[in-house]
Amino acid sequence: MLCDVCRERDATVTLTHAVKGEVNVLHLCQRCAADRGIETSITTPLKNMIADYLPAVQAQTLAAQAESIKCAFCSMTLADFRETGRLGCASCYTTFDQSLRALLRRVHGNAKHAGRQYDAPPPDIMHGMTALGELRERLRRAIAQEEFEQAAQLRDQIRGLE
Amino acid sequence: MFDLSLLPDGGLAWLDASGDQSDVVLSTRVRLARNVEGYAFTGRSREGERLRILAQVRDAVPAVPSLNGGVMVRVDELASDDRRLLHERHVISRELAGLEGASGARGGAAVYVGDGVGVMINEEDHLRLQAVRSGFALEPALAAISQLDDELGRRVPYSFHREFGFLTACPTNTGTGMRASVLIHLPGLVLTKEIPKVLVGLQQMGLTYRGLYGEGSEVLGSFFQISNQTTLGRSEEELVDHLSNVVRHVIQREHEARRVLWRDAGYIIEDKLWRAYGTLRFARSLTFEDAMSLLSGVRLAAGLQLVQGLSVYTLNKLLIFSQPAHLAWAEGHELTDAEADVARARFIRQALIDEMGPIQ
Numbered sequence: 001m002l003c004d005v006c007r008e009r010d011a012t013v014t015l016t017h018a019v020k021g022e023v024n025v026l027h028l029c030q031r032c033a034a035d036r037g038i039e040t041s042i043t044t045p046l047k048n049m050i051a052d053y054l055p056a057v058q059a060q061t062l063a064a065q066a067e068s069i070k071c072a073f074c075s076m077t078l079a080d081f082r083e084t085g086r087l088g089c090a091s092c093y094t095t096f097d098q099s100l101r102a103l104l105r106r107v108h109g110n111a112k113h114a115g116r117q118y119d120a121p122p123p124d125i126m127h128g129m130t131a132l133g134e135l136r137e138r139l140r141r142a143i144a145q146e147e148f149e150q151a152a153q154l155r156d157q158i159r160g161l162e
Numbered sequence: 163m164f165d166l167s168l169l170p171d172g173g174l175a176w177l178d179a180s181g182d183q184s185d186v187v188l189s190t191r192v193r194l195a196r197n198v199e200g201y202a203f204t205g206r207s208r209e210g211e212r213l214r215i216l217a218q219v220r221d222a223v224p225a226v227p228s229l230n231g232g233v234m235v236r237v238d239e240l241a242s243d244d245r246r247l248l249h250e251r252h253v254i255s256r257e258l259a260g261l262e263g264a265s266g267a268r269g270g271a272a273v274y275v276g277d278g279v280g281v282m283i284n285e286e287d288h289l290r291l292q293a294v295r296s297g298f299a300l301e302p303a304l305a306a307i308s309q310l311d312d313e314l315g316r317r318v319p320y321s322f323h324r325e326f327g328f329l330t331a332c333p334t335n336t337g338t339g340m341r342a343s344v345l346i347h348l349p350g351l352v353l354t355k356e357i358p359k360v361l362v363g364l365q366q367m368g369l370t371y372r373g374l375y376g377e378g379s380e381v382l383g384s385f386f387q388i389s390n391q392t393t394l395g396r397s398e399e400e401l402v403d404h405l406s407n408v409v410r411h412v413i414q415r416e417h418e419a420r421r422v423l424w425r426d427a428g429y430i431i432e433d434k435l436w437r438a439y440g441t442l443r444f445a446r447s448l449t450f451e452d453a454m455s456l457l458s459g460v461r462l463a464a465g466l467q468l469v470q471g472l473s474v475y476t477l478n479k480l481l482i483f484s485q486p487a488h489l490a491w492a493e494g495h496e497l498t499d500a501e502a503d504v505a506r507a508r509f510i511r512q513a514l515i516d517e518m519g520p521i522q
Contacts, residue, residue: 139219
């Protein structure tokens, strides 16, 4: 069937929409569907997509090479990712940049963030806070384990920092 | 047992039916997935790292006005009944509650519950910020969550990538990390068998749907959660606008379906809904599935103004309170399935009597 709009390409998308109670059906080709803002490549569940897709990525690159890449921060491999569908850490996004970029494009129809921008807080604010947080957690554990001498030391340290 | 009165409004303000379109839309929820820079994501983290993340958030909270007056609950220190209770109340996710496997909640799992906003800690991502509103209220929920995000992000460093945006454990959340969802009751479209077309339409529009309890949960009682499918390549506002427009259209179609039902099959519908009411009012044992489907019918009856004097708030509460962990909590002890069915029937019966008087 030809696309209802351009009458040139084959229709691959059926668009059903209702206006004032009337149901209209449009048969569109991928390009005309995209012009109407309809994403046609994202309805496959992710699990299948990863299962179908990652093998294809590996075929394109050298299979052995792709398998041997490990994230330097969390030691994740593509095989781990394929198994769980979850990345190990923020560095994985750099390590597996090529494969991920293609996957993101397939999942979202786009690989470029267009939302909120973010600047991390300056390190000096956080440094004190992290230290304080760790001390508080250690204090909590010391009290739970009834190590009161250690707890008293920790409490003094926390007071000092505060 | 965990004292639910500690939570602001018992964590139930979203049920109060005060919001827009509350006869069709129960609630609106927007969540943002964030990870803290410098640690492996939750799935690959050690307990020590998770505790450090929790401590970092705890230190930041006094400087986060959105969480003023809130409480922190260490989910990893709760018994499984209490974790189930918080999950049934939509305060924490199934994953955070550790209800998926036998191993229970992971060390460091916690939740901050504030007024209409909250933060789950050490979920699939380190932080899951959420805002919940009664009825159809996407824009107010987005405004509340953006403010919380600004305040917390100034104190806790997030993992952010210039090109990919906020980095998340699952690539389906990368970018904005935002999932906006609307919990909607569509019995008219289900009864007129229009619903498959609507659901296919949603997917073609880049949206997705789930049951009442999120990912993987069944659609029961014609309750659907409609949400954005993609998170990357469009701004939060664009994603919310798009969802908002589509949901508004779905609400319109639901109203149309109800009108058609009433016009073409009035007495059949009237009979069906009164039977649902009668069963809830007199049954002595009800499974959860039965209760959901009958409550769905009575909710429609109230929407069509067939049943007078029964508030949407009560019906919303019955959905939550007829779940197993809530019944056990109300009865004060664990219940077998059969005991829960009896307790459920009694609880619903009593609520209807309280609201509508002994004979109706």
